[in-house]
Amino acid sequence: MAETEAIAALFKAGDCVRVREAYPIGHVRTPYYIRGKSGVIERLCGAYPNPEELAYARPGLPRQPLYRVRFRQTDVWQGYRGKGDDTVDIEIYQHWLQAQ
Amino acid sequence: MSEHHHHDESVPHRHPLRADQDDTLTYWRAMEIAVRELLIDKEITTADEVRREVEAMDNRTPAHGGRVIARAWSDPDFRKLLLEDGNAACEAMGLERGLYKLVAVENTDKVHNVVVCTLCSCYPRFLLGLPPDWYKSRNYRSRVISDPRAVLGEFGTVVGDDAVVRVHDSTADMRYLVVPKRPSGTEGFSESKLAELVTRDAMIGVSFARQP
Incomplete structure (x- = not known):
């Protein structure tokens, strides 16, 4: 598979998305604390070889679109002590995101 | 004669010695040495190239x-x-x-x-x-x-x-x-x-x- 081959981006900045609530074994870059949470696409970062494959010496192709997703801290942590509009921005690969 | 010379000459350091940190061959240290020596033996890299990368890293x-x-x-x-x-x-x-x-x-x-x-x-x-x-x-x-x-x-x-x-x-x-x-x-x-x-x-x- 050509290194240039990438999966088409499904989302754009401003789209509401939900992170899949899944717990596969292996090397995963989606932190536990954000699984099942809803946020908004901040930007599309490009497409990168899937690290879940790269970690096992496989090529990780086709490349996966990667987004920065913005979450409200109060939606992520119960009893968050900061301000209501504080945020956490996380890089998440497309195969972990569902349209909301 | 200075104060310093009143000390016992056979004890050159009054402060406690810091323990060496490079005297334990852990699993990952052995792995790093093995991989590095193999890469050098196979002429994929050289010891000088490894040294230069470490030096460059420290200079950032x-x-x-x-x-x-x-x-x-x-x-x-x-x-x-x-x-x-x-x-x-x-x-x-x-x-x-x-x-x-x-x-x-x-x-x-x-x-x-x-x-x-x-x-x-x-x-x-x-x-x-x-x-x-x-x-x-x-x-x-x-x-x-x-x-x-x-x-x-x-x-x-x-x-x-x-x-x-x-x-x-x-x-x-x-x-x-x-x-x-x-x-x-x-x-x-x-x-x-x-x-x-x-x-x-x-x-x-x-x-x-x-x-x-």
Whole structure:
């Protein structure tokens, strides 16, 4: 598979998305604390070889679109002590995101 | 005769000796040596090339990042480029482009940005050098993500209620650089004078730039 081959981006900045609530074994870059949470696409970062494959010496192709997703801290942590509009921005690969 | 010579000459050091840290051949040390020696034997790399990379790594310091920030404070076009394409901005200054995409996030009166890698210790090494030990600690990684204002407070950094705190979790292929707010009273400062006010911690977002 050509290194240039990438999966088409499904989302754009401003789209509401939900992170899949899944717990596969292996090397995963989606932190536990954000699984099942809803946020908004901040930007599309490009497409990168899937690290879940790269970690096992496989090529990780086709490349996966990667987004920065913005979450409200109060939606992520119960009893968050900061301000209501504080945020956490996380890089998440497309195969972990569902349209909301 | 000085005070010093009243001591027993057979005890040259009065302070406790620091324990050696390189005398235990752990699993990963043995692995590193084995892989390095194999690569050298197979002529894929050389001992000098390995040494040069280590030297280059140690020569990367937050001063590089400080120059970038000072330029962004001084030159509106460069600031725009840095925020749109961080790697191109570094290249334009004659710095390394970096292997990862650089996302610069700007602190303003309304937004305070702070960077963490909750999964490991991703850090813009090409601009800031090696990360500080606390950046890699479980304590910082687990707490700044869920209670950033308290952790910032422990660093002596109080962000007012009129500003939003944005934590950036560096989980994948981006690296983050915080553009601190330009300190007041620095009008007319040269770039090199401004760069002296930009600290490593300000570019991670756990503090503000120094006041002159």
